[in-house]
Amino acid sequence: MTFVLKILGSNSAAPAFNRNPTSQLLHVEQNYFLIDCGEGTQMQLNKYKVRFNRIDHIFISHLHGDHYLGLTGLLSTMHLNKRTEDLYLFGPPGIGEILTLQFKYSDTRLHYKIHFRELTQIRELIFENENLTVETIPLNHRIQCTGFLFREKPKKRRLNKAVLPQNLSLSQIARLKKGEDLVNGQGEIIYRNEELTLPPKKSRSYAYCSDTSYYEPIIEQITGVDLLYHESTFLEVETQRASETFHSTARQAAKIAQLAKVKKLILGHYSSRYKDLSLFLEEARSIFPNTVLSIEGEETELKDIIIEHTFPISKKPV
C-alpha cells in the first residue's frame, strides 16, 4: 500500500539556491496527486522521472504565482504528449478564467478534458475514491487559500492465516473480511471475528498547509495526522514580517504540529533570503522534535503502522 510524498519544489515566492517554487507529488496506490504547481514543475517531474500522464488530479492551494505558474505549461505538455484521459483540477476561483484566456491566445484545443472544481474558503470534501478522501483545509493567507487533507479510509481486517481453519467457505471468508463473526445454521457464533483476523492496517493521513499565517483553527481538523507539511517561510527572528505577509515561522509551524499532536512535521516554502536551511530544522525541533525539511527530490514514505496481536487467540467458540 503505497503512500509516498515527493517534494518537487520547496522554496517560496522566487526560486533561489536551486530551490524551486512549491510543488509536491503524493502517490497513494494507483493515484498520483499533484499538489500545487509552481513554475518549473514540469522540469522537476522530468528530472525525477515522473511520467506526466500518471497524474490525474491536481490541487492548487491559491493563486500566488509560486503555487500555480507551472500549470499552463504542464497541461500543454500533457496535450503535446497526446494525453486523452480526463484530468481533475481543484483550485480557487480564477484558474479556469486564466487557463481559458491563455489557451485562447495560444489557439490550443486540448485533446483531453479538464474537470475543474472551484474551491471555496469553507472546509469541504472535494474528492473520494475507494482508498481515500481529500478535504480542503481553510487557511489564513493574503488571498483565498486552502490546504488539503488526504486521509485513507478505514481498511478491512486481515485474515490471520496462521490460525485460519482450512475448511471455511468463500462466503465465510468474505464475512470475516467484512468484520463479521461466523455463525452456524442456528445463528450461533462459531468463531468471533477477532479470533481469525488481525486488525486492519492503519489508515494514513497527510495534511498540506501552505500558505498560511499561524492559524490555530486548523488544529482540530489536522489533529493526529501522520504527516503535516506546514509552511515555514521565515525564522522566528522575522515573526513580525511573517505576520504582515500572512506566512509562518519554523517555530510557529512546530507549535501547530505540537498542538495538533501530529506524528511528523515537514517544513518548506523557505524564503529566498535563507541559503542555509539548518536553522529551520533547529528552530522547529526545539518545539517539535520529529521534524524534517522538505528537500527537492526526496521522498517521505508514510509507512504502515501495524498493531499486531500479541496474545494467544483461542480457537474455541465463545
Added chain:
Amino acid sequence: MTFVLKILGSNSAAPAFNRNPTSQLLHVEQNYFLIDCGEGTQMQLNKYKVRFNRIDHIFISHLHGDHYLGLTGLLSTMHLNKRTEDLYLFGPPGIGEILTLQFKYSDTRLHYKIHFRELTQIRELIFENENLTVETIPLNHRIQCTGFLFREKPKKRRLNKAVLPQNLSLSQIARLKKGEDLVNGQGEIIYRNEELTLPPKKSRSYAYCSDTSYYEPIIEQITGVDLLYHESTFLEVETQRASETFHSTARQAAKIAQLAKVKKLILGHYSSRYKDLSLFLEEARSIFPNTVLSIEGEETELKDIIIEHTFPISKKPV
C-alpha cells in the same frame, strides 16, 4: 562595444533533455534585452548569474506557452526584488490582458511600471536608442508571431591617432569625428577627413526568427545580418510535419541563411523528439557552413569587424 547573445532556453514546446523553452538575452552596451521568456527563464537567469534588474526591455514573439510562460514569474520576482525602474514590454495582443488577470487574482500591485507596446503582424520600428534600433520581422506561424531585428546604428569615424597632428583644436576634432573635412579661414580644405580618421567600426546586427515555417519574404529584411537565429524545430525527414505545424527544418533554416547571405546562422527550438543535436548541425552545414547550435549557457559574441586602411595616407592637403 559589447554585442553578445546568450542562450537561456533552446528547446521547443515542451522542455526535454535538460533543454528549456525559448529565451535569449542580448547584451548591447548598457542594455540587456530579453527575447522571449519561456517557463523557467528566471531560473536560467539565476543559473547564469544575470541580475534580473539589468533587464529593461522584454520582447515576446508570440503567445505559445514555450515563449512566454516564464514572464509572469519573472515580473513578479522583479517586484519582490524591489524593482522600481520602468520596464518596456513588447509583444502581441493578449499579453496585457493575461498579466492583468494574473496580477488581479494574486492581488499584486507592482512597485514598478510596465510600458506595453502591442505588436502587429506588420513590420515596424518598435525601439530606438543612441546605439541601435529594433524592428519586428513578421513571420509565418500558426498564430501571430514576429521576430526581432536588432541593428546597431552607423557609428562615427575614429581618429587615427598615429597620423593626427598635435595642434588641432577641440572643435576641429569634433568635426573630424562627425566625418567632416577640416578647412581653413578661407574655406579651403586643409585635411580631408579620410586622411586623419579610420572608418567607423562596423555596425552589427542580429535577427531573431522564431517561430516560423520556411518563409522567404523575411529574406529581404534580414539580408546581410551578422547573426541569424532561425528556428529549426525538425530535421529534414520531418519536412511535412514542419510545414503542418508552421515550423522549419534545419535545412530550411540554412537555406534562408544562404539566400539572405548572413554571416552566421544559429539554430534552435529543437523538438523534444531529438536528444542528439549533431544531426541538426550536419544538415544545416551541408547548405550553410557557418552554422552553430544554440546551447544553453553559451554566448555568441558579435565581434567588431574592422576594415583598416592598408595604404599610406598622405598628410598634404589635396
